[in-house]
Amino acid sequence: MALPALQHLLRERDNRWRGITRYGPLLLIPILIAVILLWIFTAAALVHSATHVQTRCYGSESRGTRRCYTFHGTGIEWKNTTSAIIHVFLRISILIFESVHVPLHLWFYLHSRLHPAWAVSLAVILMGAWWCCATWIFTYDLLYEYYEMGRYGGVLTAAWKGLAIFRAVLGFGVALAYTVYMGFAAHAVKRWRRAKKGGRVADREEGWRSGMGRASGEREVNEEDRDDSMELGKL
Secondary structure (H helix, E strand, O other): OHHHHHHHHHOOOOOOOOHHHHHOHHHHHHHHHHHHHHHHHHHHHHHHHHHOEEEEEEOOOOOOOOEEEEEEOOOOOOOOHHHHHHHHHHHHHHHHHHHHHHHHHHHHHHOOOOOHHHHHHHHHHHHHHHHHHHHHHHHHHHHHHHHHHHHOOOOOOHHHHHHHHHHHHHHHHHHHHHHHHHHHHHHHHHHHHHHHHHHHHHHHHHHHHHHHHHHHHHHHHHHHHHHHHHHHHHO
16 A cells, blocks of 8 residues: 555656656655644643743842742743744744645645746745754754753753754754755756757757758749740740
């Protein structure tokens, strides 16, 4: 059952994606799996951030100056609605886009409607977006938050650090997959342009041959008419 499905995916569908280039769009399958996992890890990280609260106390209890306050130990201040919305949007915006883009991209390829020029353009844009996203997850959710928690006496939990590492690694993996896909798509564009140029040259040569054939035929007709005229003149 799995073998026919694999053969169906690997077979050539489009003249624009022939040879080794047909494997390029198949990189969208692991990208889609990574996006699903990122949805799970991101949702878990947001839930952990909203539910995990740390307490810090200062002052002297004997003197009656001891004060305690609570704060979220992950850098997302859920009491500030605007800040919380921005943080959530920054973490899920690219996932929302990819949840729509990747299935559509695969559908266009499987139905022989994917143009290599569109593919390479999207690959370049999304490659850059994912490199930035993964770098931001690593620098903000790990390094910056570690620094901020140290300032306020908090500690990043192992769950938050683990989820951040998983998300960063998956993000870098998706960025790398788009980088490789960009190479396949660029090669497909090069072959498509070469084939298109060759087609134009063939059309010009065919037109030239047709023109030469018509000219030769007209000369033969003119010579036959002249011979007939000369014979009639002799009579």
